[in-house]
Amino acid sequence: MRLLTHNMLSSNIKGVTNGFPLRIEVEKVVEKEVDLNPDFLRSMFSKIDWKALVHAARSIGYSELPDEADPSMLDSDDFLSRFHHALLQLHLEEGVLICPETGRRFPVNKGIPNMLLHEDEV
Amino acid sequence: MSSRPELQAPPEIFYDDDEARKYTSSSRIIKIQSELTERALELLALPDDGVPRLLLDIGCGSGLSGETLSEKGHEWIGLDISQSMLNVALEREVEGDLLLRDMGQGLGFRPGVIDGAISISAIQWLCNADKSSHEPRRRLKAFFGSLYRCLARGARAVFQVYPENLDQRVLILNFAMLAGFSGGVVVDYPHSAKKRKEYLVLTCGPPSVSTSAPKEDGESYSDDESSGDDENQTVCVSDRHRPRKKQRMMKKGKGREWVLKKKEQMRRRGNYVPADTKYTARKRKARF
């Protein structure tokens, strides 16, 4: 799972009012190189919760994102390549996603988060 | 269409390792699923600007539909309830991210962040109650509600679906409308039982003038089907805004039998209908 997906994902356990962002516990991260598409990054930027991205990137060992970001930075190649790397090239391969409100743990195996809820959670 | 898989076992049981492999190694299935996905993508009517979008593939399975999304350059998140299907998707090294997730439990994404959603041959599974705790109506409601919330305003969701019958289609559409979607059904090859394909095309929010109505597939069509007229590949769009039949004034009441029949019909559609009693459709006295 890439941080792009992590940035969209929120815990929807019954009764949880703010399930975002899920905390990350890391066992293994892998890097996969993909082409950088500036248009995609620019169109995604407004939808990204930047703080959550910075935090998530840090928790999987990448600290090269600026704490704050605004659209004007999308003109900088250097910024784009860091944004690209954090969003699309780092994969949480093994680990756990943790609901910020309930502490419920969603295991991640082979890059796939198990988000199935128990019956009393829906 | 001899046996419907949905009626055999819950999806996570039906799509076990064997079935997942069988499904994904059939070149016929691969071809069909990718054609269905291309059509769904066309109906999604994304802006034609070459910018990749973030899409959902609901019931992504082994990634056949997702691979078509990647070919068109889009980023996608796929979710499926079958670990076996997702394992095959991993083997195929699909480019999208995968989630093990039951769509009937709601999707769990932040509001307004997704540019569009497709679902190929999957949603009819939601109409079954596979566990005693499963209430199709509740699951459909949770699903469409969560889908509506996570889509950007004006975004579309396109479901290629094999409804078991008319009632099932109505049930699905009802819950989509209840969640706030507008839209309707597109039917390709309506005259051919074999090739007939049905898509629910839903728009998040009221229909806007800028989203064009789905156009018929321009593909030439000269197969074994006999009728050679231009009705060949009609695409009909219907929605709930079509004019209702004018209510006819009835001098006499419709009678108990008619009321019971209607109530039964509504029940089959999954609507809540009060129980039949001796008072049902009883004539009122002429005075107050």
Ligand SMILES: C[S@@+](CC[C@H](N)C(=O)[O-])C[C@H]1O[C@@H](n2cnc3c(N)ncnc32)[C@H](O)[C@@H]1O
């Ligand atoms: C016929 S396959 C289609 C897979 C893929 N979309 C394709 O085109 O090849 C249907 C898929 O829907 C999935 N499915 C059924 N019910 C589901 C549910 N409640 N939540 C998520 N996925 C489900 C099944 O596990 C299966 O992989």
